Amino acid sequence: MADSGRSARGPESVTRARDIDRAQVSSVLDAAYAEGQLSAHEYHDRVRRAASARTLGDLGGLTADLQSPAVFGAPPAVAPKRLGRRHFDEYPARTRARTADRAATREVLDAARADGQLDASEHRAAVKLADGARTLGELATLVTELQQRPAAPTKPRTRDLSRIATVLAAAVVAVACFVWTVRADEPPPPPVEVAAIDYDAAPPLVLPTPSPATLAGFLKVRDDYLAKFGDTVVAELVLHDTHASVQRISAANPARTDDYTYRGGFVRSPGGYSTRQRDEAPVDLSQVDADALGAVLATVVTDLAVPDGQVSHLRFDADSRTEQPAIMIFVRSEAGHSGHLTITLTGDIVRSSPYTE
Incomplete structure (x- = not known):
């Protein structure tokens, strides 16, 4: 498709x-x-x-x-268009809103409260509606009367890669011809003597960079999180193949989280924060049984019957049914076959959704 x-x-x-x-x-x-x-x-x-x-x-x-x-595919870099004004390359109002869209709308509402455009009760009601908004249209109605509006998300543009490759190839040929013409009459440079290098003189430097979506990667992320924040409690942690994202409960407001992206270190994510239910159970990563998690990861591809599959990402979060801390493990193949497994922090299976033909 x-x-x-x-x-x-x-x-x-x-x-x-x-x-x-x-x-x-x-x-x-x-x-x-x-x-x-x-x-x-x-x-x-x-x-x-x-x-x-x-x-x-x-x-x-x-x-x-x-x-x-x-x-x-990320949207191209263009001048931002404010939410609430429809442009040809924007999504229609019925399009579902992302967490980032709700966060951007809340930031505008906070700014409007700070500069007097909204009073306290108006701001409180609008923020509540923004948190529960399901579509971009619902978010747009909350900011149409404000002087500032968040930038509206735009559709990714499909790039003609074959045309770009052709243009680049032509440019390379043109530059090569120019260099050849200029240097054709120049005498060749004298040979440069290069000292022999003894590659066995020093041991190779091996950097420990495990994929976050592995047991070793989880342990490294957990250790780095403890070193950064002084505890191991998260609202949500998602481990991907090359990076991780984490939501940390805000110390100032338990109904919000501070959002970070991890790529060997923690950096504040665009938007900066999200909302959460105050009674939603947090996840203490120190309570994860590493041996049990490793045992599940070792057999999860076979258990979920995903042909040529591999673990794509892990989510540490409160389970939507039991409302208790849980780990959801997703398995996917290059052909698109997928399955997922939900376990407790101690490795007990809660639910299994294997791949079926």
Whole structure:
């Protein structure tokens, strides 16, 4: 499916879907869930419906109201357009909002309260509505009367890579011809004597950089988190193959989290913070049984029956059903086959969603 965020129309609505089409939609749903466009219930329901979809029309309906997730291409750098004014390259009002969109709207509402555009009760009500907003249209209505508005998200533009490659190749050839012409009459430079290097004289330098989505990577992230913040308590931690994201409960306001991205060190994420339910159980990473987690990771691909699969990411969060701290392990293959497993911090299985043909 060339555009997984576009609803199918016309003949496509009755065209039979392939396994790869279902896999692509499942990938979009995974990323949309990670970005906060879908609740846990909506995510699981849509994944289940995607797995059993028979036509492209069935699949298109599952992603038609979603923004294209960032993992499928970032928007080009353009002048920001304020939320609330529709432009041709912006998403329609019915498009689902991300956690980052809600955070950007809250920042504008906070600024409007600070400069007197909103009184305390208006600000309180608007922030509550922003936290519960499901679409970009709902967020836009909250800022239409304000002097400042957050930049509206724009659709990623598809780049013509073949044309870019052709232009670059032509430029390289032109530069090479110019250099050859200029230096054709110059005498060759004298040979440079290079001293022999004894590569065995010193031991090789090996940097410990395990993938965060492994047991060794988790232990390193946990140790670095403790060194950075002085404790091991998180609202949410997601470990990807090359990086991690963490939400740390704000000391000033337990209803908010300070958001960070980890790539060998913790850096404040764009937007800076998110909201959370005060009674939502935090996760103490020190309570994770590392041996039990390692045992589960060693067999999870086989247990979930994902052909040629590998662990794509781990999520440490309060389980949406039990409301207790849990670890969700996602497994995916290059062909798009996927499954996931939810366990307790001590390694007991809560739920298993294996891949099915």
